[in-house]
């Protein structure tokens with residue numbers, strides 16, 4: 490059994506000055522891709538799932554299978570983490586299914602786009618800590634809000650509220666979270682910046698400032714995908730319609746790690762790799778209907794993307 494809490498995995502990362510990748514999965518095939526990458530790279534890994542986001546209707550069966558799969562991989566340390574728990578109930582269900590870590594994203598009021606007040610965020614985060622701590626489960630909180638895409642992109646209304654170092658100190662004092670997602674200008678999804686210079690608007694200096702004042706809290710970077718242009722080009726050359734944009738460069742992530750980031754979340758880049766491989770295969774092999782043949786390149790594309798990130802984050806070879 491190599492299941493670890495987030496706190497234990499990130500304490501190792503702190504000592505080794507690297508970051509552990511937290512990869513979103515929404516099917517067993519994707520989880521196998523992530524775990525195979527970790528085993529091949531001898532890397533600690535965080536497998537993360539979002540409540541309500543999977544290929545299956547039955548969340549309980551999905552999470553039970555996911556936990557069972559993770560237990561089979563005993564070559565590397567694995568954290569099973571709930572990403573963006575929106576409610577107390579999301580976190581309780583994940584803990585009940587054997588997750589070793591949960592994120593309570595109380596930075597927005599559940600079911601709305603309204604940023605939560607500091608007091609609302611603290612109150613919900615504390616409730617989750619009260620149920621997670623006795624169960625031996627780590628908790629990640631969020632301060633500031635990470636946008637759904639770059640503010641200003643047509644149709645995108647989510648605004649980024651940057652993390653405030655004074656509030657971060659107060660938030661950790663009042664909640665006792667193990668890890669803190671800090672909003673420094675990254676955003677979720679495949680459209681981040683519409684101009685090449687977009688990444689220069691990141692406020693990476695906030696990471697060092699917060700780390701300096703909270704040396705015992707592990708900092709997390711969300712919305713970290715690089716949105717590789719070659720993957721977008723393959724998708725669009727094979728019938729896709731992904732809007733080309735600019736993501737967070739590997740160099741910027743390295744800068745974040747040097748400033749104190751210990752967990753880096755990635756969903757989009759793995760999804761782009763999967764979609765590119767699948768679309769190419771289907772268009773080049775129009776007569777093949779055997780699902781295993783269709784899935785094989787998608788799983789392999791996903792796995793290679795994850796393995797590349799493990800090497801970039803410095804976690805490869807640490808397990």
Ligand code: 13P
Nearest residue numbers: 678712713714754756757
């Ligand atoms: P990306 O969409 O940039 O991959 O971010 C994923 C994420 O932060 C999940 O919490």
